[in-house]
Amino acid sequence: MCLNMGNDANIYALIEGMGFGSDKYQSWLQTLDEGEFARMTQKEIYDQRIEFARKELDIIQSQLTAEGWQAIQNIWKTTGSLFTDLNSASYKMYRKSLTEETPTQLTITSTKDGQTLTLEGGYYPLRYDTRLTSFKSNEDSEEVELN
Numbered sequence: 001m002c003l004n005m006g007n008d009a010n011i012y013a014l015i016e017g018m019g020f021g022s023d024k025y026q027s028w029l030q031t032l033d034e035g036e037f038a039r040m041t042q043k044e045i046y047d048q049r050i051e052f053a054r055k056e057l058d059i060i061q062s063q064l065t066a067e068g069w070q071a072i073q074n075i076w077k078t079t080g081s082l083f084t085d086l087n088s089a090s091y092k093m094y095r096k097s098l099t100e101e102t103p104t105q106l107t108i109t110s111t112k113d114g115q116t117l118t119l120e121g122g123y124y125p126l127r128y129d130t131r132l133t134s135f136k137s138n139e140d141s142e143e144v145e146l147n
Helices: 008-018 022-031 034-039 042-061 066-081 083-094
Strands: 106-108 117-119 127-129 143-145
Touching: 008 042, 022 042, 066 083, 066 117
Parallel strands: none
Antiparallel strands: 106 117, 127 143
């Protein structure tokens, strides 16, 4: 899962696909009265959803050591350097091209060994496992490429 925290598109897919923060978000929505809710923009409401999700992702991020995160950064760099080849293979296998996502700088505030790290971010292919989500592709395949 941590491999998919290197860019905004993958983080969004994790949040939406795995439901991070959804319980706290639903509880928060129930505390709003109609007037408060009516005054909020969709962006403000969505930003609150993301905030709850990021807190849960922070807990996951804290389970790896600094060495583990450096290994992930190296995988992102390798994946980036091989993107053309990975994209070609994806097209040959699935008839779908990958979308090269822009890395998002990632700050881990507390690794398992107590360090704070800032990583460049990167791309790692993300696929839905339809056994774990209700999302289905048009082809009803086992897995669906997100990006």
